[in-house]
Structures are given as C-alpha cells and as structure tokens.
Amino acid sequence: MQSFSYARPASLDSAIATFAEGGEGTRLLAGGTTLYDLMKLDVERPERIVDINGLAELSTIDTSGDELVFGALARMSDVAADPRLADEFPALSEALWKAASQQLRNMASLGGNLLQQTRCAYFRHGEPFACNKRSPGSGCSAIEGLNRGHALFGGSDACIATYPGDFAVALIAFDAEVDVAGPDGERTIPVSDLHRQPGDNPEAETVLMPGEIIIRIRVPADAVGRGSTYHKIRDRESYAFAVVSAAAAVRLEAGVVADARLALGGVATVPWRAREAEHSLIGTALTAETARAVGEIAFADAVTREHNAFKVELGANVVRDALLIASGRA
Ligand SMILES: Cc1cc2nc3c(=O)[nH]c(=O)nc-3n(C[C@H](O)[C@H](O)[C@H](O)COP(=O)(O)OP(=O)(O)OC[C@H]3O[C@@H](n4cnc5c(N)ncnc54)[C@H](O)[C@@H]3O)c2cc1C
Ligand code: SF4
Known part of the structure; x- marks a missing residue:
C-alpha cells in the first residue's frame, strides 16, 4: 500500500x-x-x-415529513431499523438488512453503499488480467472469461461488470434522489441517473463531478411503498451479494394492479429499472402465472454470456416471487 x-x-x-x-x-x-x-x-x-x-450533519435521519431524508453518513443498520421506513417502504429496509453482515452494516454509510465498486474478480485482483475499468484500454477479461456474476443488461464491448449494491436498486424503484454538494454548490440527481453504464469508459462510474460529495438521500412518500419487497437470491443465505434481486412494489385497486414498480439487481451494470415489465402489470390481477409472465418481459432483452445465461430463468422466477410477496402486502 x-x-x-x-x-x-x-x-x-x-x-x-x-x-x-x-x-x-x-x-x-x-x-x-x-x-x-x-x-x-x-x-x-x-x-x-x-x-x-x-460532519455530523451528514448523519441525520429525518422521516417525519413528506419525504424520508437520510444523511449520506447515516449507517446502514440505523436506516434499516427506522420504523417508518420499515412500515412504508419494506423494500428499502429489506435491501439494507439483506446486504453484507451486521458488523459491516453498523459501519457502512448510505453514501458509501451507493458508490461501492463492482465485485468483478478481474477488477479486484488485477494483474495478470486485463480490466478496462482498472486500467483503461487494457481489455476486458470477463467477456470471454469467467462471467457467471456478470451483467445481462447495460454492458458494452469494454465492460460487463455488475453493479453490486442492493440499496440503490430499491431506491430507484421509488424515484429517490441524492443531493450532492461540490465546488459549484448543491444539485440534485435522481438515483437512477447517478451511475453510468460503462460504454467506452468503464472507469467513469458515476455522474459526480470532481469534488462533489453526496450529502443526503431523499425518498418521496408514496403509497405504493407499503406493498413492496426486496427479494434477493444469493449463493448463500447471508453475507453475500445478489446473484439476482428484484425490488417490487404494487398498489392494488379492486384486486388489480393500479401502480407498480420493478427494479433489478445483480444483473446489470447499473441499478436497473424494468419499466416495460412495470407497465405490463397495470390492470392485471396478480397470480403466479401473470407474475411469471412479467418476469419474462423483464428479462426478454437480456444479453447472456457463457456462464450467466442461467440468470434469465432465475430472474423471471425472482420477479414472480417478488411480485407475489409485494401483492400480499399491498
Ligand atoms: C464482505 C462484504 C460483503 C458485502 N455485501 C454487500 C451486499 O450484500 N450488498 C450491498 O449492497 N453491499 C455489500 N457490501 C458493500 C458494503 O455495503 C459497502 O462496502 C458499504 O456500504 C460502503 O460504505 P462505506 O461507508 O464503508 O464506504 P467507504 O468504503 O468509506 O466508501 C466507498 C466509496 O464511496 C465513496 N464515498 C463514501 N461516501 C461518500 C459520499 N458521501 N459522497 C461521495 N463519495 C463517497 C468513497 O470515496 C469510496 O470511493 C459488502 C461489503 C463487504 C466487505
Ligand atoms: S467486466 Fe469490467 S471490471 Fe470486469 S474485467 Fe471487464 S472491464 Fe474489468
């Protein structure tokens, strides 16, 4: 070092x-x-x-108003335990509870969680492996290499690394925003726009400008949050990143879906909102069959590699199960 x-x-x-x-x-x-x-x-x-x-002001949690506000330094475990979050947005609370370990959650901040980097082994372990994200222009060892954990959506010829975090996936389902402060003052960025797809420059991972610090995360109060879940499938049941995850939320009127949210984790280079699948839900009565059909829509455009094609079938089932859990709570 x-x-x-x-x-x-x-x-x-x-x-x-x-x-x-x-x-x-x-x-x-x-x-x-x-x-x-x-x-x-x-x-x-x-x-x-x-x-x-x-910076104590970055650690505050305020869930008393029309939006839920979390300082960027608020710790994952404190936010996960917030009663209003757990009640009104179970998907957000679960995304935190199901991440990492209790010790890590006690230490880790929300801002750091959003900006964590990929777990691609070629990126983390480097030489002798080429990695465009680590050494721009060197190539990507994963595209023709071991790519079981790599992305089905949002990849490029330069990089197919998966965004590993859970919380950001759930946040984008509820149109959350981050406030950032930098040399030119403050600005607001939707969490869905915070991360960049790799394109030709995988080393540029976010839209943050030099010197910008995330100061808070804001989640607008929304009735759809109550009927939500973060369903995460891992290689082991604890202390592991998502193989596939889905943040799903539905609001029902007279037994049919009136509002729906669906975002996917473990399968894309950035937190991934499945909007076409969301739209297909409106007006449907959720059953195992209709929920599974939505899962198939969510994964219809997946670009698979040698070792990760299994995620398409798994992903459709994860979406189905997430939607059924969410509708049970709605
Ligand atoms: C073994 C292990 C298992 C894990 N499993 C999971 C999991 O299942 N799911 C999951 O989501 N995460 C998981 N994580 C990741 C963990 O949640 C993150 O390491 C943690 O959230 C990062 O937060 P931190 O405060 O420690 O960030 P730091 O390590 O301090 O910072 C991380 C990055 O963010 C930048 N940064 C931090 N705060 C700000 C800010 N306010 N503004 C701008 N930049 C900032 C830092 O400069 C750095 O580049 C795991 C981690 C480990 C080690
Ligand atoms: S997928 Fe991205 S992070 Fe992994 S080796 Fe390729 S360029 Fe590097």
Missing part, C-alpha cells in the same frame, strides 16, 4: 475544498468498508484521504 495524507475536515465547505483541491488522487472516507478493501488489493491507491466522519 502506498503512503497517503489524511485530513478530517470539521465542516462541509472545508471537506469540499480539500476534496476538490486534491484532484484525482483524493478519496473520501466514510465507513471505509469498500475503500480500505480496495486499498489492500492495490486497486485504490489514493494520495490523500478526506475523512468525512466529522
């Missing part, structure tokens, strides 16, 4: 200035559960670390 300088600013303005002036070699430190991991693997080699844990 290379040596680095460390700063712990006492104000947001100072954090932004320190982050911006440090340039490309600077990284923010929140819970450190991703950053330290990648530093030990030599994927991240920061020259300067800006520790934002002194």
Whole structure:
C-alpha cells in the first residue's frame, strides 16, 4: 500500500475544498468498508484521504415529513431499523438488512453503499488480467472469461461488470434522489441517473463531478411503498451479494394492479429499472402465472454470456416471487 495524507475536515465547505483541491488522487472516507478493501488489493491507491466522519450533519435521519431524508453518513443498520421506513417502504429496509453482515452494516454509510465498486474478480485482483475499468484500454477479461456474476443488461464491448449494491436498486424503484454538494454548490440527481453504464469508459462510474460529495438521500412518500419487497437470491443465505434481486412494489385497486414498480439487481451494470415489465402489470390481477409472465418481459432483452445465461430463468422466477410477496402486502 502506498503512503497517503489524511485530513478530517470539521465542516462541509472545508471537506469540499480539500476534496476538490486534491484532484484525482483524493478519496473520501466514510465507513471505509469498500475503500480500505480496495486499498489492500492495490486497486485504490489514493494520495490523500478526506475523512468525512466529522460532519455530523451528514448523519441525520429525518422521516417525519413528506419525504424520508437520510444523511449520506447515516449507517446502514440505523436506516434499516427506522420504523417508518420499515412500515412504508419494506423494500428499502429489506435491501439494507439483506446486504453484507451486521458488523459491516453498523459501519457502512448510505453514501458509501451507493458508490461501492463492482465485485468483478478481474477488477479486484488485477494483474495478470486485463480490466478496462482498472486500467483503461487494457481489455476486458470477463467477456470471454469467467462471467457467471456478470451483467445481462447495460454492458458494452469494454465492460460487463455488475453493479453490486442492493440499496440503490430499491431506491430507484421509488424515484429517490441524492443531493450532492461540490465546488459549484448543491444539485440534485435522481438515483437512477447517478451511475453510468460503462460504454467506452468503464472507469467513469458515476455522474459526480470532481469534488462533489453526496450529502443526503431523499425518498418521496408514496403509497405504493407499503406493498413492496426486496427479494434477493444469493449463493448463500447471508453475507453475500445478489446473484439476482428484484425490488417490487404494487398498489392494488379492486384486486388489480393500479401502480407498480420493478427494479433489478445483480444483473446489470447499473441499478436497473424494468419499466416495460412495470407497465405490463397495470390492470392485471396478480397470480403466479401473470407474475411469471412479467418476469419474462423483464428479462426478454437480456444479453447472456457463457456462464450467466442461467440468470434469465432465475430472474423471471425472482420477479414472480417478488411480485407475489409485494401483492400480499399491498
Ligand atoms: C464482505 C462484504 C460483503 C458485502 N455485501 C454487500 C451486499 O450484500 N450488498 C450491498 O449492497 N453491499 C455489500 N457490501 C458493500 C458494503 O455495503 C459497502 O462496502 C458499504 O456500504 C460502503 O460504505 P462505506 O461507508 O464503508 O464506504 P467507504 O468504503 O468509506 O466508501 C466507498 C466509496 O464511496 C465513496 N464515498 C463514501 N461516501 C461518500 C459520499 N458521501 N459522497 C461521495 N463519495 C463517497 C468513497 O470515496 C469510496 O470511493 C459488502 C461489503 C463487504 C466487505
Ligand atoms: S467486466 Fe469490467 S471490471 Fe470486469 S474485467 Fe471487464 S472491464 Fe474489468
């Protein structure tokens, strides 16, 4: 590990200035559960670390108003346990509970969770494997290599790495937004626009500008949230990333679907909203058959590779089961 300088600013303005002036070699430190991991693997080699844990205003949780507001430094376990979130958006609470381990959730922040990097083994372990995300222009070892965990949606000839997080998948189903602050002031970004598909530049993972810090996440109150679930299939039942997941929500009127949300995890380069499948739900009475048909629509455009084609069948079933759980709660 290379040596680095460390700063712990006492104000947001100072954090932004320190982050911006440090340039490309600077990284923010929140819970450190991703950053330290990648530093030990030599994927991240920061020259300067800006520790934002002194910014108490980024840790607040306010679920008393028309929107639920979570500071970027709020810890995953605290947010998962928020009673209003669990009641009105079980999918969001479950997405947090089903991520990582209790120890990690106690330490990890929401902002860091949104910005965690792919678990593609070629990216994490590097030499002698080519990886465009790690070393731009070097090639992609996964496309012709071991790609069981890789993306069916949103990939390019340069990269097919899966976005690994759970929370962002559930957030996009409810049109959540992040507020960010940077050298040019504050702006708001829909969570659905925060991550970039790889295209020709897989190393550029988000739309954040240099020096920008996520300060809070806002979820608009929405009745559809009550009939929701985050259904996550993993290789083992705990402490594992999604092989396939679905955040599903429905609102029923007279037994048929009046509003629906569906987002997929573990299968795309970014958190993936399945809008065509959502639209197909409107006006239907949910049964195992109709829910499975929606799952097939959600995976109809999947681009499969040698080892990940199984996710199409699995994914259609995950969507079916998620919709049935959600409608049972609606
Ligand atoms: C063994 C293991 C299993 C895991 N399993 C899961 C899982 O099943 N599901 C899941 O979703 N996650 C999982 N994770 C990932 C874990 O949830 C993330 O590591 C964690 O949420 C990151 O948060 P952090 O605060 O520790 O981020 P850090 O490590 O501090 O930061 C991560 C990145 O985000 C940047 N960053 C942090 N905060 C901000 C901010 N406010 N603004 C801008 N940039 C910021 C940092 O600079 C860094 O690049 C797992 C992690 C491990 C180690
Ligand atoms: S899928 Fe992306 S992260 Fe993985 S080896 Fe290819 S370029 Fe690198």
